[in-house]
Amino acid sequence: MRNLLKKYYTDLFLSKRFFAGIGLCVSLFLFSFFLPWLADLAYLCFWIFAALVLVDGLLLYQPKKTVFVRRDLPERLSNGDDNELHIYLENFYAFGIRAGLIDEIPYQFQKRDLWFKSYLKSGTQKTITYTLRPTKRGEYIFGQLRLYVQSPVGLVVRRFNIGSEVTVPVYPSFLQLRKYELMAISHRLNEIGIKKIRRIGHSMEFDQVKNYVQGDDYRTVNWKATARKGELMVNTFTDEKSQHVYCIIDKSRSMKMPFEGLSLLDYAINASLILSNVALVKEDKAGLITIAEKTGSVVPADRRPAQLGKIMAILYKEKTRYLEMNMEALYTTVRSVLKQRSLVVFFTNFESMSALNRQLPYLKRVAKFHLLLIVFFENTELKTLTEKPVQDVEDIYIQTIAAKFAYEKKLMVKELAKHGILSILTPPEKLTINVVNRYLSIKAQQKI
Known part of the structure; x- marks a missing residue:
């Protein structure tokens, strides 16, 4: 009692x-x-x-059958994307109710005002939909649903506590992954900014024999097939397959810098996952290496169906370190793991020429054996400062320093090009498109 x-x-x-x-x-x-x-x-x-x-x-x-509430959670959330969640309500009371709902979302979101109001007539149901955008990978714990119900009299409120704690993992951005995968399969990557690259010559990977149409290279005419069929037939070629594409991700403190809620490491992880998937769709072999003060995870290049799952499982738990990157360890790992010439996409960040010069000897050694592509980030805050109207002498000083750092980034691109190293200097929000663009360009130009 x-x-x-x-x-x-x-x-x-x-x-x-x-x-x-x-x-x-x-x-x-x-x-x-x-x-x-x-x-x-x-x-x-x-x-x-x-x-x-x-x-x-x-x-x-008094009623035994009152309300039914259910939260529909996905098996995992996508980092950096808007994830839809649904709460289903059904009223079994014999009268209409006013309901207030609190969803105890994970503390990582730092939201304390997630309150939904609703009115349900007797025997009706309703679905509440809202979005959450996680900015860190890891495990997120959802608490109970707390439903507050009022009758038409409205003097007292009854609370229902529904469910128990549920843990949902947050993985690298698999929503973007699916989007790019579908577009790569249907050859529609240009719809989201992926450029069409003009081919120089053609590869040696034979595809099929087809009817000649205006614009085909007359040097590819297949004379035997033409004689048999009685009309011009040409050979078509496709990109070289089974080439090795490795993403190397820097986990040192230089990748801790935040941008729109995500760290540079998270942007690099999302981009490398999508690049690996596009490479697998293009029938290349994708691999992964993570590095900080010592070598982290290594996934040898492969194109089996389970390869993307392996890469995602590794990237799910990666975190930034607080030490400088060990370039000697990276060079040793590259030489021992990469057994043939590969495209090496190195996600890192340089804030000064001195930082680049410290790593340049090792980068030149890697570029001697592989096609090295360095991906580093523009400091968009500096760009905003340089475009801000000047009010006083202090603003002039700040703007001058910002312009100096922005100019150094451009000098880094030229310094890398001088040593035959490809590079991409990109804002974080355009990282994925720029990296996939460059990969497709390299494939079309047969540089690997």
Whole structure:
């Protein structure tokens, strides 16, 4: 009995109407000291109010079948993307209810005002849809759903605590991965900014014999097929297959810098996952290496169906370190793991020429054996500062320093090109498109 009363007591709340009714009764009793004829009215209002509270409580607590609530969570969330979540409500009361819902979302989102209001007629259902955008990979814990229900009387509120804690992992951006995969399969990458690259010559990977159409290279005419069929036939060629594409991700402190909620490491992880998937669709072999003060994870290049799952499982748990990157360890790993000439896409960040010069000897050694593509980031905050109107001498000083750092980034591109190393200097938000563009360009130009 005690536990039953405690259960009712802990889930029972008083509404604004209740306090308004109490205030009215107290006011009538107060004024009855000066106007005695109000005493009977005050008692009448009090007992009517008490009866309404009792009726309201019975309406909410007496039915056995009340409400049904379910939260529909995906198996995993996509980092850096808007993920849709759904909450299903159904009313089994014999009357319409006003409902307020609190979803205890993970603390990582730092949202304390996620409150949904709704009205449901008897026997109706409703689905509440909202989005969450995680900015860190890892495990996210969803708490209970807390539903607050009011009857048409509206004096008391009953709370329902639904469900228990649920853990949902946040993986690198697989929503973008699916989008790029579908476009790569259907050859529509140009719709999202992927450029069409003019081919220089053609590869030696034979595809098929087809009818000649205007614009085909006359040097590819297949004379034997032409003689058999009686009309011009040409050989067509496709990109070279089974080439090795390795993504190397720098996990040192230089990749800790945030941009729009995500760190540079998260941008690099999302881009490398998409690049690996596009490479697999193009029938190349994708591999992965992570590096900080020591070598992290290594996934040898392969194109089996499970390869992308292996890469995603590795990238899911990677975190930035707080030490400088060990380029000697990276060079040793590249020489021991990469057994043939490969495209090496190195995601890192340089903030000064001195930082680049420290790593340049090792980069030149890697570029001697492989096609090396360095991907590093523009500091968009510096660009904003250089475009900001100047108000005083301090602004001039700040703008000059910002312009100096921005100019150094461009000098780095030229310095790398001088040593025959390809590079991409990109804003974080355009990283994926720029990297996939360059990969397709390299494939079309047969540089690997």
